[in-house]
Amino acid sequence: MAATFNERQFRARFDKALAEVKAVLDNTRSPVLAEDVQHAYTDKYVLAESTTNSAIAALASTLALVGLTPDLAGKLRGWARDRPVTLRFAAEQRCVFLCESVRTVEGDSVETTSSTTSRIGQLLHGKESTTTTTVKTKVKEYSWRFTSSYRLEAFPGGAADEAVPLYAPPQGVAELLTRTDQPPRPEVVTSEPLDLNATWLFQNLGEGGEGAFAVDRAAPKCLTPRRNPQADAAADFLRRAQQWCQRTAAFFDRSVFPALQQAREAQRPDLDALRRAAFVPVLPLLDEGGGAVHLTLQDVAAIEGHHKACLDEHLRGLAASFPGEEGALVSAREARLCLLMAHAQRVAAAGVECCDYVENMLRKQVVQAIGKVVTLDDMTNFMAHHARRLYAPQFAPRPFCYDVRRAPGFSPEGSLTIESTPGGGGGGGASPVYTTARLLGEGLAPEMRFALNAATTVSFGGEQTLHGLLAHRFSGEAVPSLTMR
Secondary structure, three states: OHHHOOHHHHHHHHHHHHHHHHHHOOOOOOEEEHHHOOOOHHHHHHHHHHHHHHHHHHHHHHHHHHOOOHHHHHHHHHHHOOOOEEEEEEEEEEEEEEEEEEEEEEEEEEEEEEEOOOHHHHHHHOOEEEEEEEEEEEEEEEEEEEEEEEEEEEEEOOOHHHOEEEEOOOOEEEEEEEOOOOOOOOOEEEOOOEEEEOHHHHHOEOOOOOEOOOOOOOOOOOOOOOOOHHHHHHHHHHHHHHHHHHHHHHHHHHHHHHHHHHEOOOOOOOHHHHHOOOOOOOOOEEEOOOOOOOOOHHHHHHHHHHHHHHHHHHHHHHHHOOOOOOOEOOOHHHHHHHHHHHHHHHHHHHHHHHHHHHHHHHHHHHHHHHOOOOOHHHHHHHHHHHHHHHOOOOOOOEEOEEEEOOOOOOOOOEEEEEEEEOOOOOOOOOEEOEEEEEEEOOOOOOOEEEEOOOOOEEEEOOOEEEEEEOOOOOOOOOOOEEEEO
């Protein structure tokens, strides 16, 4: 959770986005990072919910530019009530031989100068003559028809036959040239479908495209604004959505764009335009001005409106670098999908980042209040100190470290110790564990036996002690390892 939070990366994104937010909101608003404003513990829950809802709304508006209409969104929300909803990206490519042709290629011209020494040659041609030679080469070329088609669709459960299309543009076509008769691409390539279980998204999407996510604060498993079943489910979906968007955009980088280098009519689109980041409206903001500490609904609507305007501006800029005609292998439609998938990937990553930020902020505030990071050794020493106050001396937990001797009155021949090493790595080295013990004196303890062979059994008695250990660990840390010496 917060252990994976990269504060430097988060700060770089936040500072850039905050400047845009301040330009959008009224002058009466003073949005700042949440940790810079005094707020209550319940405000952290509201912050986790608001940032997650911002991510949901931003993903929905991004998918709307791909083809998720309000009617279709309502249909998918209805499916999500009792069935899983899957978003699928599927693609197919074909390469077919067209013809063989021979083309003449002219090389560089070479000039040759010759001298004539005979009397007649000097009278007819002068003293020198120049000859120009041009080298022409016949090149055999092979033409191939390369087509690429893809679609983005949604279907309920495992019923792929009930799929409804979100985005299915006409196939792109390009004529590829090679100098050999070997096809530049396989004859048919049907890519493995890229599926995303989007049930969580449509279960938490409101009718107007807003987020409807909330944390059940009264649930027994709700520990913090980040460590609860609802936030875990949100982070799980956003991580999967991030990977799905990345793999979808990578299909074009891997399988479509490289074909442009072999096309008869070479295209040189500005592929860097697809990677230019648009404004991401998922930010853990609070207002340091007077009144409510949280942003109002009008503020949230203004930020989301700026997000849509930035996306529209980026999409309009693609027309200058990519052809708009139908049938092109890489047109503005492919560029549009790549840009939107890359943007959705950043939105999903920001959603997870903001939830982890809330947990990281809470942890830093607790550490500042205590004055140090509490380790497992600190907890062990704390419990040992209070055990001495709570228990009578004969019942208090003691370190498990005992001398081994033949009998009372003899010198120890060794010792028996059980040591604990903190699993989280936050404490010191190994130290004896504290155990409670019950001593059974001689006559009360049962006699113990073991067999040497089928005819001989060894019996022994004496005092016996039963030990009990209560081990502590912090959530998210490994169980401390025990070693007997």
